[in-house]
Amino acid sequence: MRRVRVAFAAGVAALALALGLTLSGSPASVARTTEPRGVEEEPIASTEQGQTYCQGHEVLPAGVTAIRVWLFAAAGPALRLTVSAGGRLLASGRLGSHWLGGSATIPVKPLSRAVSGATLCVSFRLADETVIVQGSPAPAALAAYGGGIRLHGRMWVEDLRPGHSSWASLIPAVVCAMGLGRAQPGAWVALLVLALMASVAALAALAVLRGLR
Amino acid sequence: MNVLDRAPASSGTRPKRRLLATAPASVRRVRVPRLAAICALVATLNAVCWSLITPAFQVPDEPDHFAYVKQLAETGRLPTSDATQLSQEENITLNALHQSIVRLRPQRHAIASRSEQRALEHTLAATPHESGSPSAGLAASQPPLYYALEAIPYSIGSAGNVLDRLQLMRLFSALFAGLTALFAFLFVREALPRAPWAWTVGGLSVALAPLLGFMSGAVNPDALMFAVSAAAFYCLARAFRRGLDAHTALAIGAVAALGLASKLNFIGLLPGILAGLAILSVRAARRRGRAAAWRMFALGLAVAISPGVAYAAHNVLAGQALLGNTAAHGAAQVSGSLLAELNYIWQLYLPLLPGMTDDFPGLFPLRQIWFDGYVGLYGWLDTPMPAWLDTLALVPAAALALLCGRSLYTARAAVRARALELATYALMALGLLALIGVASFHAFPAEDAEFGQVRYLLPLLALLGAVLALAARGAGRRWGPAVGALIIVLFLAHDVFSQLQEIARYYG
Numbered sequence: 146m147r148r149v150r151v152a153f154a155a156g157v158a159a160l161a162l163a164l165g166l167t168l169s170g171s172p173a174s175v176a177r178t179t180e181p182r183g184v185e186e187e188p189i190a191s192t193e194q195g196q197t198y199c200q201g202h203e204v205l206p207a208g209v210t211a212i213r214v215w216l217f218a219a220a221g222p223a224l225r226l227t228v229s230a231g232g233r234l235l236a237s238g239r240l241g242s243h244w245l246g247g248s249a250t251i252p253v254k255p256l257s258r259a260v261s262g263a264t265l266c267v268s269f270r271l272a273d274e275t276v277i278v279q280g281s282p283a284p285a286a287l288a289a290y291g292g293g294i295r296l297h298g299r300m301w302v303e304d305l306r307p308g309h310s311s312w313a314s315l316i317p318a319v320v321c322a323m324g325l326g327r328a329q330p331g332a333w334v335a336l337l338v339l340a341l342m343a344s345v346a347a348l349a350a351l352a353v354l355r356g357l358r
Numbered sequence: 359m360n361v362l363d364r365a366p367a368s369s370g371t372r373p374k375r376r377l378l379a380t381a382p383a384s385v386r387r388v389r390v391p392r393l394a395a396i397c398a399l400v401a402t403l404n405a406v407c408w409s410l411i412t413p414a415f416q417v418p419d420e421p422d423h424f425a426y427v428k429q430l431a432e433t434g435r436l437p438t439s440d441a442t443q444l445s446q447e448e449n450i451t452l453n454a455l456h457q458s459i460v461r462l463r464p465q466r467h468a469i470a471s472r473s474e475q476r477a478l479e480h481t482l483a484a485t486p487h488e489s490g491s492p493s494a495g496l497a498a499s500q501p502p503l504y505y506a507l508e509a510i511p512y513s514i515g516s517a518g519n520v521l522d523r524l525q526l527m528r529l530f531s532a533l534f535a536g537l538t539a540l541f542a543f544l545f546v547r548e549a550l551p552r553a554p555w556a557w558t559v560g561g562l563s564v565a566l567a568p569l570l571g572f573m574s575g576a577v578n579p580d581a582l583m584f585a586v587s588a589a590a591f592y593c594l595a596r597a598f599r600r601g602l603d604a605h606t607a608l609a610i611g612a613v614a615a616l617g618l619a620s621k622l623n624f625i626g627l628l629p630g631i632l633a634g635l636a637i638l639s640v641r642a643a644r645r646r647g648r649a650a651a652w653r654m655f656a657l658g659l660a661v662a663i664s665p666g667v668a669y670a671a672h673n674v675l676a677g678q679a680l681l682g683n684t685a686a687h688g689a690a691q692v693s694g695s696l697l698a699e700l701n702y703i704w705q706l707y708l709p710l711l712p713g714m715t716d717d718f719p720g721l722f723p724l725r726q727i728w729f730d731g732y733v734g735l736y737g738w739l740d741t742p743m744p745a746w747l748d749t750l751a752l753v754p755a756a757a758l759a760l761l762c763g764r765s766l767y768t769a770r771a772a773v774r775a776r777a778l779e780l781a782t783y784a785l786m787a788l789g790l791l792a793l794i795g796v797a798s799f800h801a802f803p804a805e806d807a808e809f810g811q812v813r814y815l816l817p818l819l820a821l822l823g824a825v826l827a828l829a830a831r832g833a834g835r836r837w838g839p840a841v842g843a844l845i846i847v848l849f850l851a852h853d854v855f856s857q858l859q860e861i862a863r864y865y866g
Contacts (some may be wrong), residue, residue, distance in 0.1 A: 156847030273803035356558030
């Protein structure tokens, strides 16, 4: 029984430590986006074959740890992203296949200073599936291109870097947001979630101490 | 004696005088152990928690399932169309919630300002209420049991708005998570009768499985199917341990009937259940005679298939196609030969073999679809856990697999002795895997694995409970309980961080 208590206590302590580390970390924030305000995204290209889509006039802020490209796929292919300027590769990243939904976030090595006038390219290989490039209309000079064709718009790209606020400092805002979008809004939602999870943990502890003898 | 060895049905906490009872084992009162009740409570509370965390209609197909219940509760009739045009009342609510903008776009958060909340409240108050929803999208082809049950909380909340009704329905659905954990505990108890401490490991781990909480904390017939499937495993394990009698045969048939009436996917488990019933009947024939055994088998079979027969009869009498809406569900064009289909199904779960056409170039489905999907993929499959966590999770998964393997190796004599029982469970699992594979192949190659979603495997949660109990047992009697405690903490941590990921995605 003593071993069970020690193992359980050690496990819970490790969980508490992991929670503390997570809350002290910062969520990613959008350092820059090509998304115009108040505009809905629209498909600017669709392909069922491997392709490389690029667009120029990109700015890559310093400290960016991931770049989110607005591609849509039911089960996305592996992606390779490059950012280059003056023929020099500045940053690159890869994302494994089977990402889902309307965007893909590709981790990159952060730069120490911002770069402008860069060209961003995203490449993938496809077998029968469909990938849709999402963005908004733009003049030909600014539009993205791929497969030798100039697209009718610019692909939406978001540069992400760690925010300045920790998750812990954002708790009041998260508690407030959790209370919205409901018939009876309020902080009670987050508080009830907390109480329920505390009950779950307490009951689990009770079951472990009673059952694992 | 090892953990898999057959123990007398009376082992454990049953008082001795019950051994002397004259009633057959199956009709004696099935006492729910206190620990099983705690597991059920944990699973229910966890699902309630998920129901509060997940924004309205941000669970796969929840708008369609809501529409089905609305139609059934308000008109008493089934949906007649699988069109995606839902009722005006529901559509207005979805728009007010920005549901289609948030869905599949992890960069978009749920309603995040008080002005949006005021607009939502204004919309909800002004939305006209119309009766029913003849279209129920993807849900239209599903059998009605879950929706009929959900009509109860829906009707209770009928004075409120769509969000009031949805939350009541989610809370009701959370009860099925409790039943799933309860039956998983009872299954492990029957399957591993010699290791009472390991029952808690299996039952509690299932109760804390985040995907169970996520799905059961939403309006989705999967929740009922998980519970009924766990009950099917329990009934079979009980019959294998104690022998088949008329009551057990009836229970197995009834559970199969409930499963068929809850979700079409249950068809995948049916061959295994019927095979188990046949094996049990053959065994019973040695003790009770062929005629009695045949009657028990026929009873179980008749009850099991009764929903299908009743549904077909209803359709014929109503002048509709024999299989009604479900015919459309299964009539998708098959895009290749049988060999191509087998090739695809193999690769959906197992590594590519030499000579096979690669249907998943650049993808290892076992890892990326199934394992990473289990580690975490929430919302409309648009909220994954961080990639590094998927990789890290391989370490405990490998350790659990090794411990489970050790346990099975140690108990190999008992495994051989119980080969037919284990084959029954394996056939149930294979049937489900094959069903998912066939359904996904229908959408291939336009989509690589349309039904490659771990939630479709959760009807096998009872088996996961047994595997985890075996893993704990694999550490030996001295260290097993301590390892069991660590497994439970691991599942608790998985649950907590999955919830945090969901919170970060929608509210962060």
